[in-house]
Amino acid sequence: MSKFSLVSLACVAALAISPAVLVGQETNFTFTYNDGTFIATGILTGTEVGSTGVYDVESGTIDVTSDATGLITGSGVLEPNPSAPGCCYTYTNLPNNGGTYLTIDNLLTPGGNPQLDDYGIVFLVGSTVGNEQQVAIWANGPTQYTVFVGNWLYDPNVYGGGGDYFNAVNVPEGGTTLLYLLLAGAACFGAIVFSSRKGLGSRASA
Numbered sequence: 001m002s003k004f005s006l007v008s009l010a011c012v013a014a015l016a017i018s019p020a021v022l023v024g025q026e027t028n029f030t031f032t033y034n035d036g037t038f039i040a041t042g043i044l045t046g047t048e049v050g051s052t053g054v055y056d057v058e059s060g061t062i063d064v065t066s067d068a069t070g071l072i073t074g075s076g077v078l079e080p081n082p083s084a085p086g087c088c089y090t091y092t093n094l095p096n097n098g099g100t101y102l103t104i105d106n107l108l109t110p111g112g113n114p115q116l117d118d119y120g121i122v123f124l125v126g127s128t129v130g131n132e133q134q135v136a137i138w139a140n141g142p143t144q145y146t147v148f149v150g151n152w153l154y155d156p157n158v159y160g161g162g163g164d165y166f167n168a169v170n171v172p173e174g175g176t177t178l179l180y181l182l183l184a185g186a187a188c189f190g191a192i193v194f195s196s197r198k199g200l201g202s203r204a205s206a
Contacts, residue, residue, distance in 0.1 A: 027055060028171040029110060033137055035165040037068035038147050040135070044078070044121075044168060046108055049085045056085035057106040062123045062135060069149050072133050076125030081106040088119055102136050102148070108168060114139035115168050122148075137166055 029044045042062035046055035060078035067073070081104055083089045090103040105119040120138025136148035143164035 029168040030171055031168040033166050039066035040064045053109060053111050055108045057108050064125055071149050072125050076123040079122045079124060110168050110170055113142045
């Protein structure tokens with residue numbers, strides 16, 4: 001095989017490996033929920049389901065900054081979906097649930113409208129284990145999001161209808177992608193340099 005072919009093969013292999021390594025990588029999203037009375041921000045972390053644009057949210061956090069019901073304060077964590085990816089899992093024994101059943105699928109479509117479906121996501125908020133409160137967010141349709149605050153105390157502004165209160169935005173992960181591309185470029189450059197030096201050595205000995 002010629003030196004040019006070896007260099008080409010090295011470059012192609014390095015560049016081909018780079019995107020393959022990124023497949024299945026987790027993606028972070030920041031989200032806000034604000035209906036004027038219940039206000040929260042947080043982070044969702046998920047993996048794309050195939051190439052569908054739909055993400056299986058595996059973990060997340062929420063920080064509640066305002067709640068008109070007076071039940072919710074502080075921060076909390078996302079409840080996982082043991083049936084992931086896809087539908088569904090029903091929680092029947094969450095703390096302070098008042099007999100509430102909450103069915104979730106933890107699916108996020110950041111480029112869609114709505115970004116959540118009618119199952120949505122649920123968080124446990126509170127610092128005392130066993131005494132947390134639930135915060136569930138789901139969509140009733142395009143730009144129609146609803147929040148649930150433990151014991152079936154819905155936010156009065158959104159119960160039964162909802163509004164354009166929820167938004168999730170991708171957090172750029174350029175560092176990881178750039179690293180793989182730099183490694184691929186370095187491998188390609190190294191192959192070129194090695195081939196050039198080898199060629200010069202051969203001519204010098206001749």
